[in-house]
Amino acid sequence: MDVVAESNINRQLPALDETVGRLKIEVLRERVAAIAPDCRVHAVDDFLTQDNIDALIPADARVVVDCIDSFRVKAALIARLKRRKQKVITVGGAGGMVDPSRLHIVDLSRAEQDALLARLRKTLRQDYGYSRNLKRRFDIPAVCSSEVPRFADGNGGVTYAKAGASGLSCAGGLGSSVTVTASAGLLAASWVLGELTRET
Structure with missing residues (x-):
């Protein structure tokens, strides 16, 4: 696929x-x-959907790394894993970012500057009963960046102002930078290794 x-x-x-x-x-x-x-x-x-989580993600998986771009599928996956008491780390968006040193792991409730994770939080609260109390933690680690995303300005330059419905894309001149996506993956992998070694 x-x-x-x-x-x-x-x-x-x-x-x-x-x-x-x-x-x-x-x-x-x-x-x-x-x-x-x-x-x-x-x-x-196959692609993970809200309907095939149980078929594709084994109930005995020790750790799951969520790198899904769809906030609805992210929310369904995380809610299902938390009900199963499985460990999960979620990774936010990387589009428009260029500085891997700004990446960090925080509780999902504390992630900032990340539209994907903000929509994920909202969906977990609205559709899966997560607390609306902004002081309450989700107990879901999230890889995110403190960097403000950059957007193409339409004239060959860069702006911090979001450009309407077109958003980020490779066709628009800005997508994701390998330095950020690779670093986000390695940060998530490091968390996984830490969790697995704590189990032994």
């Missing part, structure tokens, strides 16, 4: 000229096998 696109080459590990058009899960499975031949990868060619 999700194939390597030319626009992925600047920021995604599986994206090379020779992998464009191939399924990302297959390219990544091959990469993992080349690095660690004994590692078992269960690759699923």
